[in-house]
Amino acid sequence: MKKEMEMAWILCQAEDGQEISLRGSIHALRPMGEITFLILRRGQSFVQCVWEEGCKVLTEEEQEDGADAAKGRRTTEGQTKDQKALREEMAVEITGIVRKEPRAIHGAELRVSALRILSRPAEPMPLCINKGRVKASLETRLNLRSVTLRNPLEAARFRIQEGLVRGFRDYLHGQGFTEVHTPKLIAKGAEGGANIFHLQYFGQQAELAQSPQFYKQALVGVYDRVFEVGPVFRAEKHNTVRHLNEYVSMDLEMGYIDGFEDVMEMETGALKAMFRLLEEEYDRELSALGVEVPQIGRIPRIRFDEAKELAAQLSGRPVSRTGDLGPEEEAVLGRYFREQMGSDFVFVTHYPSRKRPFYAMDDPKDPRVTLSFDLLFRGLEVTTGGQRIHDYGRMMQKLEDRGMDPEELSSYLMIFRCGMPPHGGLGIGLERLTMKLLGEDNVREASLYPRDVKRLTP
């Protein structure tokens, strides 16, 4: 929340002795004999209020009896109750006198003169959210996510996530990108592959988009540079700490590149801007969670085959002959580049063609590898990107080589038939980026309402 609008800011700006009114939820109630400390919460802002015995509480009943009277505050018409009427998670309006108090958060507190109840809970919270970190299993915290998030440390994660998205968009806007919104309901067979959710669409077979790939490429022919931040859907059966079945993908695609290196440069610039924005505007959340924002210089690069060798060497195992990096290989590489080069990031380039999608551009010097990259962040892949085929003839050749049916891709192929500039792009998994930034070990910690093989609620 913008600081100037926050309760704490209003409190700090007020003069000692000034009367102000604040609205918020009762985050915590701490009775201390004749006085009660009441922590008021609104959004991510907290204010300490002091309740002295004998002070009146205006209840809802009175408000309904006489709404006008209630607005007059401190009215004693009807029945009033003392502080025993208060409950944590009540929504209240407090009128009080500001007192500078060095021992209070923000150096000031509010001495309650009147309290009006706006709304009340029916039951106590099912878990404790107002004493530091929430002490419950991930499963419990997720089951109760909507209320678990009322804990400021749980909530802070998604404030930081907001900052990442804002930084991504703002940077790309400054780089001449246009934001687009592409459909998530697509015709069957459009992009192909396993891991697809299917559904019926007015008698047609439809799928949920696993990426905006085809659309963002098409729109490079229109806007030259485009980006989209939106949900993507993967019906992966893996139930791991790294996989979600629905996640937010930050996609970009750009035209007239000289090579996939241009795309890596753009990502480097975007990440720098995103982290800068966090430092500038999300310092409260960063320090609450003890998050250290990575410093990015030039991100080191290593070819895929060399990365495989290095990972094997570092772990003392033979080189695995898979066409991708396994989680352990990514982790060991992450540690290596952290320790040896002081970098939390490393680009792994030239992934094998057989493991990349048909639209990836093969390296003319060695068609067994592609002009592509992944970005590892603290040992986890957070981005896949690369240059794409732009020539219609080559695209058709690639489809033939792979035994794919051009008929099923006709509206995608049209853009190449009509001419496309050299182009490339990438997709960043927002939750994975957030997870690694926060130092979490489960991607579910970085999704407001995660979806996995077993979880479709809340």
Added chain:
Amino acid sequence: MKKEMEMAWILCQAEDGQEISLRGSIHALRPMGEITFLILRRGQSFVQCVWEEGCKVLTEEEQEDGADAAKGRRTTEGQTKDQKALREEMAVEITGIVRKEPRAIHGAELRVSALRILSRPAEPMPLCINKGRVKASLETRLNLRSVTLRNPLEAARFRIQEGLVRGFRDYLHGQGFTEVHTPKLIAKGAEGGANIFHLQYFGQQAELAQSPQFYKQALVGVYDRVFEVGPVFRAEKHNTVRHLNEYVSMDLEMGYIDGFEDVMEMETGALKAMFRLLEEEYDRELSALGVEVPQIGRIPRIRFDEAKELAAQLSGRPVSRTGDLGPEEEAVLGRYFREQMGSDFVFVTHYPSRKRPFYAMDDPKDPRVTLSFDLLFRGLEVTTGGQRIHDYGRMMQKLEDRGMDPEELSSYLMIFRCGMPPHGGLGIGLERLTMKLLGEDNVREASLYPRDVKRLTP
């Protein structure tokens, strides 16, 4: 695109006689005897280039033979061809001399000294995109959308759409809102109602979210003010000029309101900011399309029952007893408020309870109506909003009155059990807002890749 990065800006900043290089697509080729005018397009920027007979074209073959030589420009190694080798929609790099020329767009043109082909189309465009408005039916334009959009007037619409979204986000950010990302895959029965797409989710029944309603309400308890811009899905069988089966919803939800009027004020502020941003940064697109941005003062308000009466009176018909406004009623009201009060917008308030969802708050003065509103823009509903029930007891009563099963809503009901502040919010249909702003009469014109009952491609 940011002006400082655009081709035309680079051209205009260059000195007369200076050599520059630009990359873009050949938007149009106009042979005029010994010279050929070539319009270069990159994104939404256009530059006039002049090709004189005898000037060399460096083809792709040469580039592959000697990539280094190609970078040296004007190299005449290998075979070169004349301007007959050029085709519209080729991607090229042009090096040339800047000449101030009052008759050219931007007052300058580029005299080609060398042209390098970066990519070539396999076929001519299936429809003409480089001579003013595209002359083809909506159906044809949509079938060929990815290339139709290369027409600058078609493309301009979605630049304006980008501006609306940016303006919405920027304004809300400034008002203390947090941006959230909520799941689109939800458990069966969560929100209920007809018009839902169903799918299988690892053996469970799932649905596509028709709005982020429950989630944004829950997150008011966390962040106080939240917004989301994302896809929503409606399996409506209506195939009209106003309906899409997937659209972008701009949602907000805010806590501690005094009434639904606060939500209307927030929307008014957001719309003003959105239109201001368009005027400041999207003037090119606005003037290309001849779009007049509405001036918003205080938006007039009328109660639903009075609106029904007024619509009947204006059209000389008896008052229709439906619980909603029909398209003709909306249109006639739109015209009335335009002519009588000079407003393109009108809030219609206090919709009947029986036609609003269960979570809408009934008016305590008359429970047959809700504390809710729609916003009509130029005679079309573009927003639905209102105050929500926040009290657990009232919510349970409402569910009982409607014969709904609380069991199916348990994770939603938990937020009220644990206490929720008074709150309200709204959803704006991005495509409808864009459509009316552009003066289009079909919402498909305002969706990059529209989805309707019959259309799932491209």
